[in-house]
Amino acid sequence: MIYRKTLNLSVILSLFLFASCSSDDDFEDGENSPKADEQYVIMTTDSENSYLLTAEDISEGSLSPSGNNSTQVIGTPSWYFAKDIAAYGFIYRQGDPGTTQSFALDENANLEARNEINLTVSIQSKGMVDDEIYVEFSSRNYEEPIATFYKINPITQAVEGPIVIDTDDMVENGEYAYITAITGYNDKVLVGFRTIKAGSDGGEETDDLFDSDFNDHTYIGVFNKDLELEKVIEDQGRTGIVAGQLRATAETGIEPVENGDIYVFSSALDAEDVPSGILKINPDNLEFEEDYFFNISEASGGYKLYRSYYVGNHNFVLRMFTEPNVSTATPDDTRNKFAVVNVENQTFSWVEDVPQDILSIGEPHVEKAENKVTFPIETGGYPTLYHIDVNTAKITPGMEIKAEEVTAIGKLSVQ
Amino acid sequence: MYSQHETKIFGKVLSEEEEEISDAYLYLKDKSTYTLTDFNGNYELKVKPGNYEVVVSFMGYDEVSKSISIAKGEQKEIIFTLNSISGNTLDDVYLNVKSKLTQVQESSFNVVAFNTESLHNSSLDISETLDKVSGVKVRRTGGTGSDYNVMLNGFTGKHVKFFIDGVPMEGFNAAFQLNNIPVNLAKRIEVYKGVVPISFGADALGGAINIVTSDGGKQNFIDASYSYGSFNTHKTYLNAAYTAKSGFTARLTAYQNYSDNNYKVDADIVDLENHQFTGDIRRVRRFHDRYKNYTFGGKIGFVNTKFADELLMGFTFSDVYDEIQNPAYMKIAFGEKYTTAQSFIPDLSYRKRNLFIDNLDFSITANYSLGNAKNIDDSYKRYNWLGEYILTDSPGEFNYSKNYFKDHNGSINTNLTYLLKEKHRFTLNNVLNSFWRKNKDDAEPKAEDKYPTETLKDIFAFAYQFTPNDKLSLTGFSKYYYNRVKRYADPNSTGEYQHLTKTTTDLGYGLATSYFIFDNLQLKTSYEKAFRVPSGRELFGSGNDFDLGNPDLKSESSDNFNFGITYSWKIAKKHHLNLDGSFIYRDIKDFIRMIPDPSNGVLKPGNEAKVENRGLDFGANYNYNQLFSVEANLTYQDMRNKLKYRSGKEVVSTIYNDRIPNLPFLYGNTNLSFYFKNVFEEKDNLTVGYDLQYIHKFDYSYESYGGVKIPTQIAHDIAVNYSFGKGKYNISIAARNLLDKNLYDNFSLQKPGRNFSVKFRYFLNQFN
Secondary structure, three states, X not given: OHHHHHHHHHHHHHHHHOOOOOOOOOOOXXXXXXXXXXXXXXXXXXXXXEEXXXXXXXXXXXXXXXXXXXXXEOOOOEEEEEOOOEEEEEOOOOOOOOOEEXXXXXXXXXXXXXXXXXXXXXXXXXXXXXXXXXXXXXXXOOOOOEEEEEEEOOOOOOEEEEEEEEOOOOOOOOOEEEEEXXXXXXXXXXXXXXXXXXOOOOOOOOOOOOOOOOOOEEEXXXXXXXXXXXXXXXXXXXXXOEOOEEOOEEOOOEEEOOOOOEEEEEOOOOOOOOOOEEEEEEOOOOEEOOXXXXXXXXXXXXXXXXXXXXXXXXXXXXEEOOOOOOOOXXXXXXXXXXXXXXXXXXXXXXXXXXXXXXXXXXXXXXXXXXXXXXXXXXXXXXXEEEEEEOOOOEEEXXXXXXXXXXXXXXXXXXX | OOOOOOOEEEEEEEEOOOOEOOOOEEEEOOOOOEEEOOOOOEEEEEOOOEEEEEEEEOOOEOOEEEEEEEOOOOEEEEEEEEOEOOOOOOOOOOOOOOOHHHHHHHOOOOEEEEEOHHHOOOOOEHHHHHOOOOOEEEEEOOOOOOOEEEEEOOEOHHHOEEEEOOEEOOOOOOOOOOOOOEHHHOOEEEEEOOOOOHHHOOOOOOOEEEEEOXXXXXXXXXXXXXXXXXOOEEEEEEEEEEEOOOOEEEEEEEEEEEEOOOOEEEEEEEEOOOOXXXXXXXXXXOOOOOEEEXXXXXXXXXXXXXXXXXXXXXXXXEEEEEEOOOOOOOOOOOOOOEEEEEEEEEEEEEEEOOOOOOOEEEEEEEEXXXXXXXXXXXXXXXEOXXXXXXXXXXXXXXXXXXXXXXXXXXXEEEEEEEEEOOOEEEEEEEEEEEEEEEEEEOOOOOHHHHOOEEEEEEEEEEEEEXXXXXXXXXXXXXXXXXXXXXXXEOOOOOOOOEEEEEEEEEEEEEEEEEEEEEOOEEEEEEEEEEEEOOOHHHHHOOOOOOEOOOOOOOOEEEEEEEEEEEEEEEEEOOEEEEEEEEEEEEEEEEEEEEEXXXXXXXXXXXXXXXXXXXXXXXXXXXXXXXXXXXXXXXXXXXXXXOOOOOOOOOOOOOOOOOEOOOOOOEEEEEEEEEEEOOOOOOOOEEEEEEEEEEEOOEEOOOHHHOOOEEOOEEEEEEEEEEEEOOOOEEEEEEEEOOOOOOOEEEOOEEOOOOEEEEEEEEEEOOOO
């Protein structure tokens, strides 16, 4: 009860602070007021298990998962928001107890744990295709060159799959496809991938299964919705593989915008001599445009991008590697810088006022209406929700969460 | 008739029924000379000429003494007859009471010597037996052969080390483990709760458990049994020993366990077509949890000869097949995943008292284990708890693997003890352990697996024990730990593999004292600075990209304090009460914790955690006139997270001072037994026993966050044993979990419901 009071107080305060809130019709003061139809959902941990909190306003104040006001989830799954329909906790580590569990708002805007689904595999890549989540994991064994997909309907909760595709003949370069991004586009599924040796070289040069001679290539497979491969588009020599790989997992990097253009972001992972940059796919023929390239390494003064978050009007927030010319899948190479780019005008601005002592960064939420991206950031203090405003390219601290860590934030709506 | 060289007394110790008493303790009053009777009740004690009072004591019997005078070269035969005191003979009551022997030998350590002989008519395995020991909690994941985790004063896993006859079991694979060794193989189980005597040479931060299969000496017996129980469980056991007058001995051990483990559990049924859990919880039979193992071994050698008190050579071969029904949570059912393991363990032991000179005792025990194991999960089928399945295109029910392991593990334990002027005992001990393992995963070849992992561990220790009189004993000791791990690894998962070697050395030390305030009231206190060296996996990672390594890890250390009190009260002629209590304090630093980094999806070990534990154990037993006995024990642990600031943090951790989650903290056992003598024929005995186990509700996760709890559980077991033909023939019937409650040792992992077993046992305790 105390926690709800604090919340309402902070909502009132925010009303004064943000005069732009034009209408208070859907806001009523008082203890028993119905909850708003939209709720932020904050995934916190005690270091071993997860605790979900909801809040209507995250611009300031403080919230604590302790004392039974949160929803416990066993383990620390990796969170994915299927639009504003449901939040999914996927297993990222085999051996963790748990199946895949999802949460949605019930008609009273209370967080509701839904029946679990029997997906116990480590999901490596995921993306929305229309209103379905496509999830995937790829083999790293050349003797078993397959990638396994599942389709999840976040509304009915039905799961289709496994759908297995061959990864040895997606491109004829002698290496094996490893999928790093999935994005729906009209009636197609665009699948970003890299090629790896997957042990086929017997570890002669290096024992890295991800070793490749093609890290200066950008590959995208064009599939239909039944996951039948239609064609592979390829760019060579300008930048590298589709962005966002961390360890074996990857997401983001293929980003359709309002006018139908598709931008492809690359970290130029594991390729020191290759610049990180942005390519563009022509929506008419689904081929890379030869005359568009936004060299991020150059624009940033030598840094590489990690993941991309689309806010609208061609504006993206980029999470960047901390050290210049570093881009690997290793957690030890931190990604503690942020930038705002406009892909149409090719402008690049470093985000200012980023905290210095970052220990970890959680999965962010993009609030298109407010032109901002919210990242849970852990520093020497309690984890705090930081807001990046794309108009000002500034980061400001918002709500503080009294937990060991915040792994993700998102927003759900009553369906 | 007399030899001119040796002056000695010899003879037999008998009960009032003229049964030979083995393990009776015989000593000279006010001297430190003592001996034990052998299996046939015989003893022999070399003495210097003079006047002595010879005292014989054996638990459950009145002490007897006799004054003698012995001249040089004289050999005197004395037969002692002991009268039982309060209805408490070794065969009848299972005793947790320390015999005077253990008090003298191990007096200063916080140890429970649990006599298992009264359980030899039950069909328990060693891990189930351990659960009955005060302060120990064994958490099992299911039925026969299931995974187990032994908890000792709040410590679990790697912190508790196991030994069989003093030899470390650390490198043994699943084929020969506590969950398949029948209780009959153990004569006694010693549980060292804090300070571990140097003769074990272990980096056991949390204590050690030693399974004693034989006390040495001349053995002639046959112990054979078969039991059948619920869930199609069959267990067969044969153990026989022959010793010739010359000292030649041959021993044979063979046993087998089989169970379908098809007990009923409550499970959510998944719809295989759309992968959704229906929320339809049904009571279903487990259908893929078969466990079968067999072990075969033998020893030959000599005992009680001139050149050796014991010289034995032998081997143990074991094989196990284990189907895996579910992972660490009950939602999912597997239908084909399984593991197997085989091990072949040759061993050698040599013991000699008075080696070259008087009072210099030497022993060496060695074994070498050759193991194979595999872990297979390659099915294309997906099952639900109803046993239904669908075919898919993707292999692996949980985590596609075809893992093959090979390991070689050798241990040599060498001990030298010298007793000076009967008051000063000096002991040197060295334990050398080498471990070699090679993995191969056919599902996804891993770079780590190109080269084996090798570990070399050596623990050298020195102890000095001062025993000025019968009442006081003081021991000081020091241990030097050396550990070297070699591995081809990529601890930070960067893709760059290297041959890495890490050597750790530590110096531990401790003190232990005990004092008899009265003959029946003993106080003990001990302290140890204990270490546990980091494992290869902790240093170099587990070879996947989420369990990383940390080559900079230090050894874990702990300040272990123990205080104990034992009181033995003969209330009246037929009433006997024993009480013991202990308090422990543990301050654990540099605790190795797998630190999760959820935003990067990795776990990386660090010396981050700091834990404090305060614990209390109480035990009591009461016996009345060979008719009735009660025993109870209760343990309370207050184990808390004392890491106030996590690394890099300026704010107090939200879980600071929380109880360490997912550990039972209040638990106990009670046993009531009734004995009916001479039921049909003389010496036919009927025993009816009742057991109650209690575990108090505990948190699965950190308490200040709320979250799920494991509920309070009470289990009731009943066992009836009928023994006839002077103990040769035994029939036992046992009913466990009598009220058919859902029992859990771990979150959501249901243990068997009500189950029954019957056991037939033939025991011939002497021939030849």
